[in-house]
Amino acid sequence: MGFPYVSFLRVFEPLDAFDDQQQMLILAQRGRDREATEQLDRSESLRRITRTVSDPFPHDGEDIVRVLNYPSPEGLDTPYYCPNQLAVRSTLAAESLSHSLRNPLLGLLVPDAARVAQQERLDPDSFAESLSKLHTRSATWGIPFGWFVLFREDDRIEVVGDGQGIETVRLAAPISQCIDRARYAAASLAIAAPGLDLLEELTEITEWLETFSLRSIVELDYGEVAHLVFPDESPTDVRAGIECLVEGDMTGAAAAYRRLATRWIKIRQLARAS
Structure with a gap:
């Protein structure tokens, strides 16, 4: 069974950024490598969507934790951690779906009984805490x-694949650099193109990143869409487009956007394909 193309923006924090209970969960899983973690996550997703009774929510089991080894300022590989927070994320996804779909289709995908049961399983305090500091965004x-x-071209890049092709591409950079880049781009757009939706998006992303430890690492995981676009120059094109707007070069800005649109419109068209 194939999955939709889903990409992820994740924040990996150092161990001491988590409370004692979370640290115990992390320490119990830190020996599992990334490939095994991704396989476990996929198999659990498949198990949920193939239940005999339609219910996409997780019922039990410990939350999965991803581990990212990234060089510390001293140059030593240091582990950073990203909890999956699946219970919270699936609840938010179901709520988002309820705004875009109408019954009876919504009832078939996420029955009312399943939603009620999910609410009963959630601890209100834990849910509120995770909601205020959600480590993963998906698209x-x-x-x-x-x-x-x-991200920039010289950030760390990991190409994951086998003899059959690319499975995913992951970019990673320190969160302090990511925040600085987002702030600079937002400030530039606020002057040059305050009406762009990208300005609002960058403002919101910056506020989100600021909730985490400044010793964290941000990762962009392309997911399976990577094999359709890699090697990808989107970070360069986005930056070039913003710089052209600041300089008043509308021709250059339009060219950068055209490159981006040409690259990604074919992906978005797949969502509407039968």
């Missing part, structure tokens, strides 16, 4: 252009 059938602002 289906394409990557928001605002995410590319956070």
Whole structure:
């Protein structure tokens, strides 16, 4: 069974950024490598969507934690951690779906009984805490252009694949650099093009990143869409477009946007394909 193209923007924090209970969960899983974690996440997703009774919510089991090894300022590989927070994220996804779909289709995908049961399983205090500090954002059938602002060509890149092709591409950078890049781009757009939706997106992303430890690492995980676009120059094109707007070069800005649109419109068209 195939999955939709889903990409992720994740924040990995150092161990001491988590409370004692979260640290125990992390320490119990830190020996599992990234490939095994992704396989576990996919298999659990498949198990949920193939239940005999329609219910996409997680019922039990510990939350999955991803581990990212990234060089510390001293140059030593240091582990950083990103909890999956699946219970909260699935609840938010179901709420978002309820605004875009109407019954009876919504009832078939997320029955009322399943939603009620999910609410009963959630601890209100834990839910509120996770909601205020959600480590993962996801996007289906394409990557928001605002995410590319956070990264540069010389950031760390990991190409994951086998003999059959590319499975995903992951970019990673220190959160302090990502915040600076987003702030600079937002300030530039506020002067040059205050009406662009990208300005609002960057403002919101910056506020989100500021809730985490400044020793964190931000990762953009392309997911399966990587094999359709990699090698990808989207971070360069987004930055070039913003710089052209600041300089008043509308021709250059239009050319950068055209390159982006040409690259990603074919992905978004897949979402509407039969």
